Amino acid sequence: MVIKLVTRRLSKLIPVCDLNLPNSDWVNHIFSYIETNECYDKENFSLPYLETSLTYARHLSLRNIIVECPQEIDAITRLARVLSGKIFSSHSYANVLIHVPLQLQSKVHQEEGTINKKFHEHDTWKLFNHLRSHIGYDSRLGLCLEVAGDIPDKNTQKRWLGEPIKMILINSDLFVPDKDSFVRIPEPWMEFIVSILRASCRKIAILVKGKIPVSYMKKVALYLNEVFDTYRSNSLIDQFATGYEDILQVPLQPLQDNLESGTYEIFERDPVKYNKYTAAMTVALKRLPKEKPVVVLLVGAGRGPLIRCSLIAAAETGHEVHLYAIEKNECAANTLENQNLVKTTLNLNPKSFVKIVNSDIREWDAPELADIVISELLGSFGDNELSPECLDGVWKSVKPTAISIPESYRSYIGPAMSAKLYSDTLALNEGDKQSKTDYHYVSLMKGFYPIDSPKVLFTFEHTELSKCPKERDNQRYKVLEFKADIDCILHGFAGYFDCTLIKGIDLSIAPHNFTEDLISWFPMWIPLSKPVDVPANKTISVHFWRNVSKSKVWYEWCISEPEPTPIQNPSGRSYFIGLV
Amino acid sequence: MVIKLVTRRLSKLIPVCDLNLPNSDWVNHIFSYIETNECYDKENFSLPYLETSLTYARHLSLRNIIVECPQEIDAITRLARVLSGKIFSSHSYANVLIHVPLQLQSKVHQEEGTINKKFHEHDTWKLFNHLRSHIGYDSRLGLCLEVAGDIPDKNTQKRWLGEPIKMILINSDLFVPDKDSFVRIPEPWMEFIVSILRASCRKIAILVKGKIPVSYMKKVALYLNEVFDTYRSNSLIDQFATGYEDILQVPLQPLQDNLESGTYEIFERDPVKYNKYTAAMTVALKRLPKEKPVVVLLVGAGRGPLIRCSLIAAAETGHEVHLYAIEKNECAANTLENQNLVKTTLNLNPKSFVKIVNSDIREWDAPELADIVISELLGSFGDNELSPECLDGVWKSVKPTAISIPESYRSYIGPAMSAKLYSDTLALNEGDKQSKTDYHYVSLMKGFYPIDSPKVLFTFEHTELSKCPKERDNQRYKVLEFKADIDCILHGFAGYFDCTLIKGIDLSIAPHNFTEDLISWFPMWIPLSKPVDVPANKTISVHFWRNVSKSKVWYEWCISEPEPTPIQNPSGRSYFIGLV
Incomplete structure (x- = not known):
């Protein structure tokens, strides 16, 4: 319930006795609403209504x-x-929801001729x-967005996805009877509300x-309930990862650290990835003559999914395969030894074998x-787990004609506005503010506005596998340009990758x-x-470096x-991926 | 001496053996010079000449x-x-002086038609x-400013005063023989160089x-020596305060803390202030009839300078004065008791007396x-030591017609660009970055560019002294607007005050x-x-609050x-002046 606690004219408490409700109800179910007319009075030093309202809300511990x-x-x-003094510089737990209409009503437009400084837009x-x-x-600063009036253009709508909307206020004017005389909200409005629900994922209040x-x-009520029930995305990743939306995780370092069994298990569940690998291996085998045994080198066998893919493909093409499965993690190698994948694969050429090698x-x-x-x-981010450096390591173990699966991969970045992700990044910063924004974070990003489409950043191709690593350079530097359609704030970038396993068979999260x-x-x-204001039609120019030293790989970036x-992240002072 | 350590083409060390000099000479007397042509090559990931040069400079510990x-x-x-990786994110002690000409030479202008992104200015x-x-x-990032070519306009000249210039490079083309066939630099150039010397105060290198x-x-050489000898300002405050330029000090809190004897001594040395006070007291006494004794209340007597002023004035006008000298600091009150100022003042009306009162x-x-x-x-900053609150405290002790010396005072602020003061403020920040920029600092500001002229902020007038403090409000709020003449950076504000002791007699540091x-x-x-970019001709709008609670007074500000x-400084969380 939304109530006013203080009379505006006299700045006195409205006789709402706090004894009427148990405190837990005040905390969880009552929202205080505060008007701000007195803020317009330039001469008035103090704002008694506002201050008394905040004080009383605090007395009641309103959330x-x-x-x-x-x-x-x-x-x-x-x-x-x-607000700074009473809430944000204090230890208050209250969230402040700023009530903003999606569009200003026409009454403000009539005042355009006046000399005061209203935003004329x-x-x-x-x-x-x-x-x-x-x-x-x-993180206590949020939005109560009132949906009413005309619908703004698509970009203006999408920009709200980057903001911490905690409540949607649907103006009753929006409800129209539809042809079957049911109540509904017109399609464009409904789409917008659903997009907000999807972007927020977590608790959001809806009021009419x-x-x-x-x-x-x-x-x-029935109609809105229906909306709530159907807003969830049907994509497999969203179902798989419910609860992980917008959570920030520091990327894995599988070269430096060993993965845990549970992590392998999660990755093995992917229903698409290994079908693609099997298909790619089939294509690769078909390029080779059947008469000779095919030597397959599996770099990073884990708990065995790519052994399965390779053997299934070999069974299909009828090749004799000698599969050397390299795994540096001793525990995972142990798991591999305990399986007899050759025996359990149907129709495999009987001369085929798998050799488990526990080594770097x-x-x-x-x-x-x-x-x-x-x-x-x-x-x-494609190369960020050091695939280029690991594959450079095979040069002594391959024929000059050897094929790599994957054949190539590309990282992508796209400029993003997301007050939520940015606030969460700062909130990770205990102690040193600078260092935490030096990191990259794996995140199922939902609450953000993609300012422009992502573009290819770094490309890696794995041909001429037998070339000495000394003759290669895995360092990269690129300048990319993007454009903003509307005034917005750049908080960071969304990173993606795609890869070509073999010509015609791709994997992509872009x-x-x-x-x-x-x-x-x-x-x-x-x-x-730091957040950067980007005016409409201005260019965003980003510089990105991938650096390699003897002991580590790291990225640096700036705009x-x-x-x-x-x-x-100069010199990789905060975030780096260890080579040793 | 300025030398190059590395050959540009091969990025190899020049055979300058470090054994040729003792290390202390390398550290203190050798400047390395690094060209940056290779930075223009977009395709070249690494910059070997630059990197080798920095590595070798570090090997020699060049300062x-x-x-x-x-x-x-x-x-x-x-x-x-x-530079970020090699110097600024490391523990290097080296200063990096960026060599910038005061104006770009015409060769750059010829390239204006090309499509590359050179600054066309x-x-x-x-x-x-x-x-x-x-x-x-x-603080390790500085400037080596080369003085050559045409002289820029005054504002462009002055903007450099806000930058950390550590070396001036005078191009020999500037030297002209004057009419007596001596060598000199033309007046406008010389003025500019002297202004830089004055603003930097501390160590600055000059090279031809x-x-x-x-x-x-x-x-x-003789000519330049002459310049060095004469650059110092002749103003009394500059002589008095040599060595204090641009040092940041947290303001005194004389109400909450007691001043130390040495502090009183410094203030008593002012040759102008007490003459003005004596003159103001004389004017005040002359407004009163000679027939009756005049009761003078001295609020904050310290070690007695205003007792002296008052008695000298009384001797001049011939009034009988009853001077009650209030001093809350017990130690200072003790000093006052030990002096017999009435006896030592010549020509004083014999019925006059001084009563020392050790009280708030x-x-x-x-x-x-x-x-x-x-x-x-x-x-x-005028009211920042709580003069308004202290003088409100006299209301029960004065006649309705009582005169206050001072009668009124005003604080001023002017927008300032000063990379030096801003860096120094950040450098004070051990731990919490936010709080130290919440402070005001007393500083003999030299190295700054005044973006616009200061304007009056808050005014206090002391009339109707017998009015009850409850009927007064010492809270203030004001919005001031300034304008920048050229593109610059706003780092903060310079604060000043002036005061009218009595009509016609003023003191001012504005x-x-x-x-x-x-x-x-x-x-x-x-x-x-945080620093704010201000484009030329844009308005700077600053909001300033003076807040008063039962226990403290504090300022808040923003633009x-x-x-x-x-x-x-919301709620005075960092910087406040205690009332109790």
């Missing part, structure tokens, strides 16, 4: 306070000061953004504002040179060519050290347009 | 490395990455600023670049009501009406929490244009 957003810059500044996001700039990124005839009430590929002496090298060493039902990888969240930002 | 500033944005970004400050944005504010005929060498004015019970209240409770030879107050440095910044 949620809704505050009307003023429509004039200086009034927003005065409001920000009181429909863009209410700027009002909220101005307030936030005064307060800072704080305005008068609804009693006869419609039940219909409205870079230190192994091959008994016969490989025709095919197969591996699954890719991370969310939005433009996402492999359906692939669940093995979440995107990568790459934060900036140089629309304004230069600090070089992040 | 100063001069690095040529590229003239193209992307080249600056590539340079910034290497003479404004080399932007090149340096771009580099700094990538590196961050670091280019070929000078042997016959001129001695003349040039707010707790004192007056034996007779005062005609005149005299005090010196002002800080660098630049527009500075009281000559006044040495008691340095300006106030008021930092922003809302050209972009909103966080509310600083």
Whole structure:
């Protein structure tokens, strides 16, 4: 329930006795609503209504306070000061939900001729953004977005996905009877509301504002319930990863650290990835004559999924395969020894064998040179688990004509606005603010606005496998340019990859060519050290480096347009992937 | 001596053996110079000449490395990455001096038609600023400014005063023979160089670049020596405070803490302030009839300077004065008791007396009501030592007609660009970055560019002294607007005050009406929490609050244009002046 606690005119408490409800009900079920008319009064130093309202809300330990957003810059500044002092610089647990309409009503437009400093535009996001700039990124600051009036353009709609919306207020005017005389919200509005529900994933309150005839009430409630039930995405990854949305995880380091059994188990569950690998191995085998045995080198065998894929493919083509399964993790190698995959594979050429080798590929002496090298060493950002460096290690163990599966891979980045992910990144920062924005985070990113489409960053191709690593360079540097369609804030980048296992068979987590039902990888969240305002139609120019030293690989990045930002992670001071 | 250590083409060490010099000479007397041509090569991932040069400079522990500033944005970004990794994210002690010409030479202008991203302007400050944005504010980052070519306009000249110039390179072309066939630098150039010397105060190196005929060498050296000898300002405060330039001090809290004897001594040395007070007291006494004794209430007597002033004035006018000297500091009151100022004042009306009262004015019970209240409770920012609150405390002890000396005072703020003061503020931040920019600092500010003239912020007037404090409000709120003439960075504000002791007699530390030879107050440095880019002709809109609670007084501030910044010091969380 949303109530006002203080009378506006006298700034006195409304006789709502706190004894009427047990405190837990006040805390969890009552939202206080605070109007902000007095913020417009430039001469009035103190804002008694606002201050008393906040004080009383605190007395009742209300968890949620809704505050009307003023429509004039200086009034927003005065409001920000009181909120900063009373809530955000204190240890208050209350969330402040700024009540912003999706569009300003026409009454404000009539005032355009006046000399005061109202924003002369429909863009209410700027009002909220101005307030936030005064307060800072704080997880207690949220939005109560009122859906009413005309629907804005698509980009303006999508930009809200990057904001911490905690409540949607549906104006009752939006409800229309449809042809069967049921109540509904017109399609474009409904789509927008559903997109917000999907982006927020977690708790979000929905309220209907305005008068609804009693006869419609039940219909409205049923209709909204239906909406809640159906908003969830049907994609396999969303079902698989429920609860992981927007959670930030530091990427795995499978070269430096050994994976745990449970981690292997999760990766082995992917229903698409291994079918693709089997198909790719089939294509590779078919390129080779059947008369001779085919030597397959599996780099990083884990608990065996690619052994299965290879043997199934070999059974299909009828090749005799000598499969050397290299695994540096002793525990996983042990699991491999305990399985007899050759025996259990139907129709396999009987001369085929699998040899488990517990070693680092870079230190192994091959008994016969490989025709095919197969591996699954890719991370969310493609090369970020050091696939290039590991595959460089096979050079002494392969024939000059050897084929690699995967054949090539590419990382992608796309500029992203996400107050949620950015606030969460800062919140990780105990102690040193700078270092945590130097990291990359694996995250099932939902609450963000993709400012522009992702573009290819770094490409790696694995041909000429027998070439000495000294003649290769896995360092990379690239400048990419993006454009913003509307005024927005750049908080960081979404990272993806795609890979070609073999010509014609691809895996991708990039939005433009996402492999359906692939669940093995979440995107990568790459934060900036500070948010950057990007005006509409301005270029975003990002510089990205992949650096390699004897002991580690690391990324550095910065933007140089629309304004230069600090070089992040210089020398890999915070985030690096260990080579040893 | 400035030398190159590495050959550019081969990126190999030049055969300068480190055994040729003792290490202390390498450290203190050798500057390495590094060219940056290779930064222009977009395809080249590594920058071997630059990296080898930095590595060798580090091997020799050179204290100063001069690095040529590229003239193209992307080249600056590539340079910034290497410097960030090799110097600024390491524990290197080396200063990096970016070599920037005051104006770009015409050769760059010829390239304007090309499609590359060179800055199409003479404004080399932007090149340096771009580099700094990538590196961050670091006290090891400095400038080697080459003075050559045409002289830029006054604002462009002055903007350099806000930058950390550590070396001036005078191009030999600037030297002209004057009419007596002596060598000199033309006046506008000389003025600019002297202004830089004054702003830097501390160590700055001056080098002459280019070929000078042997016959001129001695003349040039003599001439420059002369310049060095005369750059110091002749103002009394500069002589008095040598060594204190740009040092940041947390303001005194004389109400909450007692001053130390040495502090009183410094303040008593001011040759102007007490003459003005004596004159003001004389004017006040002359307004009163001679027939009756005049009751003077001195609030905060310290070690007695205002007793002396009052008695001298009384001797001049012939009034009988009853002077009650209130001092809350027990130690200072003791000093007062030990002096017999009445006896030593010549020509004093013999019925006059001085009564020392060791009490807080707010707790004192007056034996007779005062005609005149005299005090010196002002800080660098006027009201910041709580003069308003202290003088409100006299209301029970004064006649309704009582005069206050001072009668009124005003604080001023002016927007300032100062990379030096801003870096120094951040450097104070051990642990919590946010809180130290919440402070005000007393500082003899030298190294800054005043973006616009200061304006009046808060005004306090002391009339109707007998009015009850409850009816007064010492809280203040004001929005001020300023304008920038050229593109620059707002780092904070310079704070000043002026005061009217009595009509016609003023004291001021504000630049527009500075009281000559006044040495008691340095300006106030008021930092922003983050630097703000200000484009030419844009408005700077600053909001400033003076807040009062039962226990403390504090300021809050923020800017809302050209972009909103966080509310600083909300609730006085970091910086406040205690009332109890």
